[in-house]
Amino acid sequence: MGEGPRVSPGRNIRGEEGAASRDAASPREEGGKGGWVLGADAGCFRFNLAQLDADKYENDPELEKIRRERNYSWMDIITICREKLPNYEEKLKMFYEEHLHLDEEIRYVLEGSGYFDVRDEEDKWIRIAMEKGDMITLPAGIYHRFTLDETNYVKAMRLFVGEPVWTAYNRPADHFAAREQYVRFLAETV
Numbered sequence: 320m321g322e323g324p325r326v327s328p329g330r331n332i333r334g335e336e337g338a339a340s341r342d343a344a345s346p347r348e349e350g351g352k353g354g355w356v357l358g359a360d361a362g363c364f365r366f367n368l369a370q371l372d373a374d375k376y377e378n379d380p381e382l383e384k385i386r387r388e389r390n391y392s393w394m395d396i397i398t399i400c401r402e403k404l405p406n407y408e409e410k411l412k413m414f415y416e417e418h419l420h421l422d423e424e425i426r427y428v429l430e431g432s433g434y435f436d437v438r439d440e441e442d443k444w445i446r447i448a449m450e451k452g453d454m455i456t457l458p459a460g461i462y463h464r465f466t467l468d469e470t471n472y473v474k475a476m477r478l479f480v481g482e483p484v485w486t487a488y489n490r491p492a493d494h495f496a497a498r499e500q501y502v503r504f505l506a507e508t509v
């Protein structure tokens with residue numbers, strides 16, 4: 320199987336419904352299950368953390384390989400913090416609205432940290448702690464949201480297959496083909 324994406328246990332966090340928030344005091348760690356839940360639960364995966372060295376992102380053969388294999392031709396870098404992101408409050412609010420996209424959402428954390436929340440097969444939130452070196456790919460049609468953590472800072476690479484489309488469709492958005500496809504995929508894999 321080679322060096323495909325590997326998934327990593329131990330750092331994903333399953334939040335209670337409604338409990339996830341930028342100001343949440345202490346997200347509860349998912350312990351004792353002995354494995355990464357996202358591959359099966361949510362049709363979502365991320366690349367092995369150890370494989371990507373965020374200090375080398377400008378010239379990293381591992382990153383190049385992923386981009387080549389997955390066709391991530393486009394990229395830019397976004398910094399989310401009060402000083403650098405115009406309309407910071409408004410943007411944060413937007414990122415934290417539950418939504419989906421018609422394309423994959425790919426983020427690679429270069430500095431700082433934050434949380435992605437995704438819905439599992441029972442429609443409960445799974446909280447994913449993202450730190451420097453973590454890359455996540457959310458499939459088209461998955462409901463999700465993003466928030467900063469208590470550090471209030473993240474610098475991340477945004478990747479895209481082809482020309483980027485950032486349109487977010489807030490829930491409910493079940494009528495889109497991408498959503499139907501994702502739901503079908505869940506039914507087949509769970």
Ligand SMILES: [Fe+2]
Pocket residue numbers: 418419420424463487
């Ligand atoms: Fe999104």
